[in-house]
Amino acid sequence: MSAARWRGLDGLRGVAVIAVVLFHAGLAPGGFLGVDVFFVLSGFLITRLLRNEYDRTGTIRLARFTARRLLRLYPALLAACTFVMTVALVTGRAVPELTRDVVVSLTYTSNLFAMQGGLLDHTWTLSLEEQFYLVWPALLLLALWSRAWWGWLPVVALIATILVLDLLPGAPPALHSYVRAMGLPLGCALAFAGPRTLAGIGRLAPIAAVGFVVAVFVPLPAALTTGWPISIGAVVAAPMVALLVSRTVPPAEWTPLRWFGLRSYSLYLWHLPIMSLALHHAPEGVPEWLRVVAGVAASLLVAEASYRWIEQPVLRLRDRRRPAPVPDPGPRRAEGADAE
DSSP, X not given: OOGGGGXXXXXXXXXXXXXXXXXXXXXXXXXXXXXXXXXXXXXXHHHHHHHHHHHHHSSOOHHHHHHHHHHHHHHXXXXXXXXXXXXXXXXXXXXXXXXXXXXXXXXXXXXXSOOOSSSSGGGHHHHHHHHHHHHHHHHXXXXXXXXXXXXXXXXXXXXXXXXXXXXXXXXXXXXXXXXXXXXXXXXXXXXXXXXXXXXXXXXXXXXXXXXXXXXXXXXXXXXXXXXSSSOHHHHHHHHHHHXXXXXOOGGGGOHHHHHHHHTHHHHHHHHHHHHHHHHHSSOTTOOHHHHHHHHHHHHHHHHHHHIIIIIHHHHHHHHHTSOOOOOOOHHHHHHHHHXX
């Protein structure tokens, strides 16, 4: 696998964020499944990144990993939350509700509470991923240190407990959010597959891609899309990830798709508050199609600004303080670039 082949994962990330934006624009009833693609990608890339560090150094620097993830993700989140509070104060929206939403978003606990303001509802996925970043590296380090099957028992027990508790009557919605995130452990498992296994799983990618498109654009019962222990979005994402790390797939490296993929975090973060304002708070008499177009266009512009003037400067500052890397093969560099 050459480093260039990892570029296709940016294209897949671009497809996922486009699906989510179309969902919130009312144009793709199953576009929310793009979130499950993000989960699989995160599980796969972060696990590869951590395993590479362990192979080089014999350990995983947990505090450094957490700090780097926060520097990658938090500045743009803080900017988006500041924007939401400014909108609330200027327009007289429900300030107490939005203040509460901002607090739980900034503390990465929004998956544990019912969001009320409607502008930051999507941050539940960010909370799940940050909680994953806090727990998974330590569990992975324990498993790698053990060099035995029993080292994986905490991981299996945690997943089994979540699934079993979710089946109990009256299970809280917060618990169900962890079931929606089962794409994370699926991606982690995929990161341990060898080249031949990945190539074999990747052969299912054409079928998976068709299934994803159908699930995104054709209204399907919730029992089919999210009613299983693992979402159909995560199931179809795994073969696509396996294919893209096994071979070059030119359509996935199409420049516009990679543009969306590289800015997927910014676009995901900013599009919901902007789309909500465009769809529900535009002046009376503005046609709905124009609201959608304006909301999508504004989301793209703000996402580009956030990526260029918030995320990239912070990343350059972060990497300037990074110690000189140990020489490493090309694929690992690509994994690190994708994951971080």
